[in-house]
Amino acid sequence: MIKVGVIFGGESVEHEVSIISAVQAMDKMDREKYEVIPIYITKDREWYTGEVLKSIETFQDLNLVKRYAKNVVLISKNGRFILQGKGLFKSIVKEIDIAFPIVHGTNVEDGALQGYLKSIGIPIVGSDVAGSALGQDKVLQKQIWENFDIPFAKYVWFYDNEYDEDSDEIIKKVEKLKYPVIVKPATLGSSVGIEVAKNREELVAAIENACEYDEKILVEEVISNLKEVNISVLGNHASQELSAIEEVISDNDILTYEDKYIGEAKKGATKSYGSKGMASASRKLPAKITKKEEEEIRDIAVKAFKSLNLCGCTRIDFLIDDKKKKVYINEVNTIPGSLAFYLWECVGKEYTELLDDMINIAIKEYKHKISKVHSFESNILAGYTSLKGAKGMKGKLR
Numbered sequence: 328m329i330k331v332g333v334i335f336g337g338e339s340v341e342h343e344v345s346i347i348s349a350v351q352a353m354d355k356m357d358r359e360k361y362e363v364i365p366i367y368i369t370k371d372r373e374w375y376t377g378e379v380l381k382s383i384e385t386f387q388d389l390n391l392v393k394r395y396a397k398n399v400v401l402i403s404k405n406g407r408f409i410l411q412g413k414g415l416f417k418s419i420v421k422e423i424d425i426a427f428p429i430v431h432g433t434n435v436e437d438g439a440l441q442g443y444l445k446s447i448g449i450p451i452v453g454s455d456v457a458g459s460a461l462g463q464d465k466v467l468q469k470q471i472w473e474n475f476d477i478p479f480a481k482y483v484w485f486y487d488n489e490y491d492e493d494s495d496e497i498i499k500k501v502e503k504l505k506y507p508v509i510v511k512p513a514t515l516g517s518s519v520g521i522e523v524a525k526n527r528e529e530l531v532a533a534i535e536n537a538c539e540y541d542e543k544i545l546v547e548e549v550i551s552n553l554k555e556v557n558i559s560v561l562g563n564h565a566s567q568e569l570s571a572i573e574e575v576i577s578d579n580d581i582l583t584y585e586d587k588y589i590g591e592a593k594k595g596a597t598k599s600y601g602s603k604g605m606a607s608a609s610r611k612l613p614a615k616i617t618k619k620e621e622e623e624i625r626d627i628a629v630k631a632f633k634s635l636n637l638c639g640c641t642r643i644d645f646l647i648d649d650k651k652k653k654v655y656i657n658e659v660n661t662i663p664g665s666l667a668f669y670l671w672e673c674v675g676k677e678y679t680e681l682l683d684d685m686i687n688i689a690i691k692e693y694k695h696k697i698s699k700v701h702s703f704e705s706n707i708l709a710g711y712t713s714l715k716g717a718k719g720m721k722g723k724l725r
Contacts, residue, residue: 331361331686332401332410332423334440336368339432340519340540343386348665349429350383355668355678361686364421366401366410367392368435374399376410376421401426403447425689427452429662433514433541436662437463450693452685453639454661461635462661465513465545468635475634477627478655480646482547484513487538494531501530507549510534512541523549552650555657556614558624559667560632561640561684563692567629570670572621574614612673620647623654631656638692639685642667 335349336342346367353363365380369392377396385391397420399410410421426444428451430436438460444451454462461467466484483501490497501508510533512520520540522533530546537544555577559570616624628643642663646655660667666685668678676684 328362329360329686330364330422330424331356332364332366332408332421332426334366334368334426334428335430336370337430337432337435337440338368338370338372339430339435340515341431341436342370344664345429345431345435346383346386348431348662350381351665351668352427352429352678352682353381356682357679360683364410364423366399366423367396368430374401374410401444401447401449403449408447408449423449425450425452425686425693427686427689429666431662431664432519433463437514450689452689454637454641458636458638459661462637462641462659463514464543465511465658466543468631468658471634472631472656475630477630477634478653479657480547480550480655482545484543484545487542487544490534490538490544494534497534498527498530501546502527504546504548506530509547509549510537511545511547512537513543513545514541550646550648550655552648554614554616554647554649555644556616556624556647557642557644557667557670558628559640559642559663559670560628560637561671561681561688562632563638563688564633564636567632569625569628570667570676571612571673572614572616572624573670573673574611574616576609576611610669612669616647617652620652620654627654627656631659635659637661639688640666640681642670 335345367375375396379395412418438456507525524530524533555575558572561568642660644657
C-alpha cells in the first residue's frame, strides 16, 4: 500500500481554502490502494500529522490541532521519508512514500514547498518547482505565452516600490489602457486582493489594496461582454487529457472569493465541509459556447500547460468577449480549488479516479526524472591540495 502524505495549509491568505480542498481529497482517496497521511502546515509554518486532521471540524478550533496532532518535521533518512517528532527523543511518527501537496497561494503553491520536497528527493504529485513558480506569477505567465502567440488581455505591471516612488508615472502608464481595468496582486489566487476600477479614484484605491498583499501588481483591461470559462488539464509534458468546460456565474464584475468559496455555505452546504470549496461556485456545466470557441479553448489550454512546464491536474481560466466571439487566456491554477474534480465528473471521471491518475502521473514523472544524470560519481576535489586564488583562506584540504 502506498503511503501518501497529503500536505495542506501553510502561511498563505488561501490557508482555509487549502484545508477544504485537502479534506475533500483525503475523503475520496482509494483506501485499498493508499494509506492517507495528513500533514498540516499552520500559519506560523509548524508541521503536524494525525488522524484528527482528516476532519474539517478540527480546524474550527486550532487548539485541537496542537492537542491531538503530532508536531513533526519531514526528513529523508537512509532512503526513507520520515515524519519525525520534534520532541526530545525525535521519534519516527510516520513514514510516507509520496508527497501530495494540496496547497494554495504564496509560500506553498509557488514552488517554495515543492523546492523543499525536491531537495529531500521525495516523489511529488503535481507540478515541479519551475511549473509551480510560473503558475503562481500572472506576469511571467503572460511573458511566456507571448512567445507562443497565446492571446490575453492588454496589461501593465509594476512593483510596489515603483508605485511608491512615482505613483503619477505608474498611473499614467496604466491609463494607456482603457477603463475599466482590473487590478490584481500578481502572485495570489482565489481572487484575493482583486478589484475592478472604472476611473482614476477607484484605480488608486485598487492599487493600494493590491499592494497590501503583493510586491508585484498586474493591471489588465477588462474584456467587454465578458463570459468566464474554465477547463482542467490533467497530465504532463508528454500527454494531456482535457475536462469539460464550465461557465462560471457571478453577480459581481469579477468572480470573487465569496463567489468561489462562501456562497454555497451561506445556503447551508454539507455539514461535513461547510463550504464545498470551488465546487460551491455557481456555474453552467458544460458551458454554453460555440464549437469553434470550445476547440480554441482546448487548443490554447494544452499550449499553455506545456509552455509553463506543468504537471498533474491544473485548471486554466479563460475570458470570452461574447459579442466578438474572441477568446483570451486569463491565468492558470497549478493546484486548483477542490482540484477541479467537478469538471472531470462531467466527463465520467469520478474524484477517486482523478486522484488515482494524479498519483500515477507523479510516480511515472519521478521514475523518468531519476533516470537522468543529476550528479557525477567522480570527485574533482579528490587529492586537491592547492587553495591559490581563494582569498582570505589559509591552509590546505587534507
